[in-house]
Amino acid sequence: MCKCEKYVKNDVQLPVSTDLKKPRPKKAKHLRVRPPDLPILERSNWLIHLHYIRKDYETCKAIIKEQLHETQGMCEYAVYVQALIMRLEGKIQHSLELFQSCAILNPQSSDNLKQVARSLFLLAKHKAAIEVYNEAARLNQKDWEISHNLGVCYIYTKDFRSAEEQLNLALQLNKHDLTYMMLGKIHLLQGDTEKAIDVYKSAVEFSPENTELLTTLGLLYMQLGKHQKAFEHLGNSLTYHPNNFKAILAAGSMMQTHRDYDVAMNKYRVAAHSVPESPPLWNNIGMCFFRKKKYVAAISCLKRANYLSPFDWKILYNLGLVHLTIMQQYASAFQLLSAAINLQPRMSELYMLLAAKYHKNYYANSLK
Template sequence: VCLYTLSVLSQSSHLIIFFLPAPDLPIVERRNWLIHQHYIHKDYDTCKAIIKEQLQETNGMCEYAIYVQALILRLEGKIQQSLELFQSCAILNPSSTDNLKQVARSLFLLGKHKAAIEFYHEAARLNEKDWEISHNLGLCYFFIKDFKNAEEHLNIALQINKHDKTFMMLGKVHLLAGDTDKAIEVYKRAVEFFPENTELLTTLGLLFLQLGKYQKAFEHLGNALTFDPNNYKAILAAGSMMQTHGDFDVAMNKYRVAACSVPESPPLWNNIGMCFFGKKKYVAAISCLKRAHYLSPFDWKVLYNLGLVHLTMQQYASAFHFLSAAINLNPRMGELYMLLAVALTNLEDVENATRAYEQAVTMDEANPLVNLNFAIFLYNHGEKKGALDQYQEMERKVNLLRDSSSNLEFDSELMDMAQKMGAALQVTESLVWTKPGKDSKSKPNSATATKTPGAPLGTNQALGQAMSSAASYNKNIQLPAGTNCQHSPPLAIKPKPNFSL
């Protein structure tokens, strides 16, 4: 390429034009423009050939050629080789923040977060007002679980530039630090700057859903669907909320739309299965849950739901199989052991059912149904003293639930069963229930059945897929009271839904 300097002189009425050749560029930089041209057009093969010629002519001293070659290697997945080339660039030009940032980026991609932090700090000393450096520093601290420093650098990045990615990461930092209120405030600010960002709207809706603020949750999820009607994350979240409130047909309509976008989504098929379960179409529920299990064989919530459906259909061996698998994946959940005890009771394995109940009451500190079920089980097997102890523990948990929530309501069947159990144990004068039993003198044997759940665990697990970092599920469970007979209505407590993000 030849560059020219144009000189125009005026002499009388004539114009005299001189074309003066510009000085040649140094050989080191001669092909930089051509390398750049092929790189931005993604013609990487030609670009690498030109880079090779350039490096041969300059004895490997052309910084830009090495820099672009490193970028191409990174795009090809050769992170270690790209790191070595970026380090060469940093040696050739140690005052370049771009070179240091690229070295740090390669270290980050290799999982060497602490080493990346050192290079980002070095780059920050050269340029303190670089949003990318502050954001990536926050990201590195996030991955080494230093949430305090992560929050500090992400806030600095937001002061430099209000970027949606920084808002999202700062919200995640607060969530993992256990501060949901701060996370909500961050996402509220983010929505003010980016009102059409569906990911921010969906995340904020999920947080409100976790707090039981359904109106605000539905508002933000609705806004997300307004800007993107095919946003399957928002569709799954909204459908899950409808499903929680028993609107199975409306939820199914939502899921049909989501199925077009993510036909192989395990949470989607799990939720569809539990919609069929709520509509008492158990064969269809099992079919959908089996598909969810095929797509995600290590999701304990799908296994839990399969156990519930098989318990409902009185297929206790199958229920035992799926509940045992769920316990292997999540051994710290008391309700799983209680359901396993239900299956074992109906399989007439009293010894192992007792062990399962003991494990359940040891792990669960809030659900009174666990203790009520255990009390019924012990009473039916002649252990009245143990049954009384469990009944009193159930009353203690009920009082704690009432103290924590003034709007708490208890299922009528649960209260009836507790009344009958209290009458059998001769403790009716100390009952905590406000609703009297229909037959306070009857024995609980006539109602001691395998109770089926009203709202299964995992109904809302699709919200984890809506979030990029974690699973969530509905703890508003109506758990079964496991005993000996074959038919009786479900027992349930109805606290506010609680979602973990």
Template sequence: MCEYPIYVKALIKRQQGRIQESLQLFQAATALNPHNVANLKQVGRSLYLLGKHKAAVDVYDEAQRVSTAEDWEIWHNKGLCHMYLKQYDESVECFRSANDVQRHDTTYRQMGKVFTLQERYQEAVDVYLEALEFSPDNPELLTTVGLLYLRMGENYRAFEYLGNSLSVDPRDAKTILAAGSIIQDHNDMDGALIKYRVAAVQTPNSAQLWNNVGMCFFGKRKYIASIACLKRALYLDPFEWIIAYNLGLVHLTTGQCASAFHFFSSSINLKPDFPAAYMYLAVTLARLDDFENACAAYDRAAEIDGGADFTIRLNYAITLFNGGDAERSRTQFAEFEKAWLAADEESRAADPDVETQAETLRRALGL
């Protein structure tokens, strides 16, 4: 039998999506010529595509033993296998070895992804910045750095990198969406909507896009338009917790408490460790005159939050006071004051209504 036709046939099978058949053919080619590194690499690649990452690593190790020179592709693919096996340290070492052989954008991106999976955001940024020295006009790298800075709360630097990315590729929907979200965070709803209009042409079926558009309309107090956009987002991605949460907020604001309860409950089922969802569920239950369950929701919110969010304690204190339990209301108000003093200036200034409500409750409790 001849090795090369089998090799080509295997490549064709893989291109057609018939990975298992291609693997068998690559293994047959390897049996004919066990010292051909190209065959071993393709066997490893097929195993990787089938999700057999441990077996793929073993094949790549064998390929390295057979190979007479360092091979970037082997190191890179070993790194991918280790990443999916959640062996992150080994994965990073493989990617670094790959870059020592030959630098590639894709290796930098995957190494940054490993650090991001471990929530080591600064190290991920450092990797991407090194990649940008190698290819400074890569819009995908610029966008990724911008998104990481956004996740780290450094909005100014995030906007700088996203702007640089848009100057290279002005129609990239992911970058436009991220830039629009920063503009939206600064309460410039009209500016954000202009960005989103451009993104909608490229990705009309993006749930994240319609979610952000819906919250822009919410910020402009156009509640019917907000609900319409958010429901479209929910249709496109029914398992995205933030969309259900935002729908709960809009319905609560418009006084539709039964609908708000439904959406907050859905959000909690999808993401049970988000304290604000429990707090707004408690507010909704209080408006539905379910005092006992409202208190249970507040307790859960406070348990998850650990006392950092002063609005949970203030809303809890108000609900207890309205329910006729002044003693427990005083206890929660004392907790609110502790959290308020511990908060930074930016958090305190975010909602001026908090101070007004706190002062009103203080007088009502006779403190």
């Protein structure tokens, strides 16, 4: 009995874990999935874009030519990039025709119309550009670039009210330094310096490190005689860009006005490294030497300024002043002052200096 029971116990088969014998799943083979074929019209767009942004224009034009041949001229992107390249090469009329073709292929694209208008603007066809920009604005009313360019076109057509409206609209859509600059220019063209200053102050608050805005604001304060504010903004401009020629020249001119000639000369020395052929720079250097009674150096600098800009009446005035007061060469002074009067006939100081010349040598003529 016991043996039997023992036999039965040995005969029982215990359940075996199936996890150990479960076959491992085979690794799936990586199958190469073929990408979907691009439409023939767009097959080479990526390659055209790649060579265009690399500025490899010759290769880009070759690919465009092949693409247009395959698509029978129906590839919009190829025509668009070809037009951009033509514009970069100075072939504005050809680029205009190509952009017009893009507008025909896709009349609902505001970008195509913007490029058509841009080419018209470069051809000085401002009224035609305004019409095309207005058409583009109907397709995309929230594009600041359209409003900005419309404002610029209106400036060239002397419609300052419409220009101001469009530039203000552009600023509402998106603020840009260039839009502020053009809006300030409108007020300056209208002779409203105070409004221009308000615009540039808003621009500086938006972009406090823009040296062009800071310099322009400083120059406007100089015109109004607010030298402290002018010097502050010019100093900020030089802080961000120490070699800013316009700011250096303006700051040196202010120091020269306050008879600080040595500091002004140091400023001009820095400016001469960046723009050595500037007529206003040599004119100011010459007058610094004149005030320091270094007359030979003064005449040399003024003659160089006159050589660089022979039709600048201020340089002619200063040369006439030097010839009259120091060299006492009355004939040369008369020629220089007469030339300055022909260029600026409404400047009373020129006539006063010419009368002083007559007073010194021809007293009777001065009475006439």
